[in-house]
Amino acid sequence: MIQAVHAKSPPVTGISKARAIVIGAGLGGLASAMRLGAKGYHVTVVDRLDVPGGRGSCIWKDGHRFDLGPTIVTVPQVFKELWAACGRDFHSEVDLRPLDPFYEIRWPDGSTFTARQDTDAMKAEVARLSPGDVAGYEAFLRDSEERYWFGFEDLGRRPMNKLRDLIEVLPTFVRMRADRSVFGHAAKRVRDERLRMALSFHPLFIGGDPFNVTSMYILVSHLEKAFGVHYAMGGVAEMARAMATVVTDQGGRLRMNAEVDEILVRDGRAQGVRLKDGEVLSSDIVVSNADAGFSYSNLLRHQTKRRWTDQRLKRSRWSMGLYVWYFGTKGTRAMWPDVGHHTILNGPRYRGLVRDIFLRGKLSDDMSLYVHRPSVTDPSVAPEGDDTFYVLSPVPHLGHRNPVDWDAEREPYREKMIAMLDRELLPGFADRITASETFTPVEFRDRYLSPFGSGFSIEPRILQSAWFRPHNVSEEIEGLYLTGAGTHPGAGLPGVVSSAEVLAQLVPDAVGVATVDRLAAE
Incomplete structure (x- = not known):
């Protein structure tokens, strides 16, 4: 459990009463609220759900806690720096546990690959599968580290909202062959098809097609090696609750069960929001952690857009959808001792399945699965002796020509x-199932207001990344900022938390901001 610390965030001082409204209490919205509170703003976070966390929230059913979205924490220093900006200690409030191994990949032929942080252990795994690929793997690691320093520590942690920001980095993009796909880069370094999959599947964790997403995203391999893979005890939902506590300790408010209907604009500047029930909340700035596509197409539906028009959003490529089955099993904690915290089960196809999902929009008969078994690390997720599982399958989003009818396919797909x-x-598990819940792209559309029910907003292809992605400061409306998976730098916990770091570089300090009180007086 997360323990409250005695040291509170420094109180807001000075004469400013500058107000900020954050739309959405997802991880990006909560991180943004923390950053704004540290800058002196009086922050109100508004969310339509009943608990903070957004996709990182959880539900309870028959004694099982189901983490609905993110399941792992990488690059924990971005959280440490976020807490430090608020005058607090992350590790005093969140209990992170390193995982070893990170995950096991299994193929239909019975072969396996176990991912660990130790480089020698990883080289031994490569050698076991394909001795001739060890040198190529070492080169891949060097490539990954180089792209980490450029793509994450440089581009990912600073604004990319001006064209000159893009022009300055184009030579580096060219040198690093950013036009090549993640799979293409892996295929250049290793020959074994299983290793090519093991080194290229990571973009699926942020909604990208490994055969089309820019090779800059091989940086994830360095993230894992350098910082490890962690699990937050209590789940990511506990992290969200800890973030919400920081916000309220700073003097901010969380308005749950309150849905924003529209961002209010006067004279080209964001002035606040109108809720679905008609209530108006005024503010000096507005930060939207709603999906960037939803923000522009729905929350600004009465405004004329120059860049992010409805037509452009429809032409954009969106991340795949997700079918997630959450279920509990009775009396199985000691069963399946070879099944760890994370397992990836491959179907018979890799390239063909990805093409069906991203390009053809077809629900295939075969599937590949990501299996999360948190009960081996965190007993609190299930009754004593029982297990809690989360099984995810990438599927097409709802925006294809003939979208999947999930009313008809939900149960057959589960079977x-x-x-x-x-x-x-998990032989024999079906007879032990207790609690069960499924989420399809329909739930992602309706619960999270995600365009086309996509799992991770706009797909991170090269022409939909960095400057090409929705900017953290809106070029459409003054005083409007965006954060979260659909903005720069992108999806994944490090990405959405970094979007709040970028936001903090763009938003002026609260002291000196022309407040809504002063504007009303004038």
Whole structure:
């Protein structure tokens, strides 16, 4: 459990009463609220759900806690720096546990690959599968580290909202062959098809097609090696609650069960929001952690847009959808001792399945699965002796020509999952299932207001990344800022938290801001 610390955030001082409204209490919105509170703003966070966390929230069912979205924490220093900006100590409030191994990948032929932080252990795994690929793997690691320093520590942690920001980095993009795909880069370094998959699948964790997403994203391999993979005890939902506590300790408010209907604009400047029930909340700046596409197409539906028009958003490529099955099993904690915290089960196809999902919009008969078994690390997720599982399958989003009818396919797809899990990972589990819940792209559309039910907003292709992505400061409306997965630098916990760091570089300090009180008086 997360323990409250005695040291509170420094109180807001000075004469300013500058107000900020943050739309959405997802991880990006909460991180933004923390950053704004540290800058002296009086922050109100508004969210339509009943708990903070957005996609990182959880639900309870029959004694099982189901983490709905993110399951791992990488690059924990971005959280440490976020807490430090608020005068607090992250590790005193959040209990992170390093995982070893990170995950196991399994293929239909029975071969496996175990990912760990130790470089020698990883080289041994590569050698076990394909001895001739060890040198190529070492080169891949060097490539990954170089792209980490450029793509994450440089581009990912500073604004990219001006054209000159892009022009300055174009030579580096060219030198690093950013036009090549993640899979293409892996294929250049190793020959074994299993290793090519193991080194290229990571973009799926942020909604990208490995065969089309820019090779800059091989930086994830360095993230894992350098910083490890962690689990937050209590789940990411506990991290969200800890973030919400920081916000309220700073004097901010969380308005849950309150949905924003529209961002209010006067004379070209954001002035606040109108809620669905008609209530108006005034502010000096507005930060939207709603999906960037939803923000522009719905929350600004009465405003004329120059760049992020409805037509442009429809032409954009969106990340895939997700089918997630959450279920509990009775009396299984000691069963399946070879099944750890994270397992990736590959179907018979890699390239063909990805093409069906991203390009053809077809729900395939075969599937690949990400299996999360947090009960091996965190007993609090299930009753004693029981297990809690989260099984995710990438599927097409709802924006294809003939979208999947999930009313008809929800249960048949789950039955296919059961057959694959019983055959390849959890024999006999179906007879022990207790609690069960499924999320499809329909739930992502309706619960999170995600365009086309996409799992991770706009896909991170090269012409939809950095300057090409929705900017953290809106070029459409003065005083409007955006944060979260659909903005720069992108999806994933490090990405959305870094978007708040970028936001803090763009938003002026509260002292000296022309407040709504002063504007009203004038």
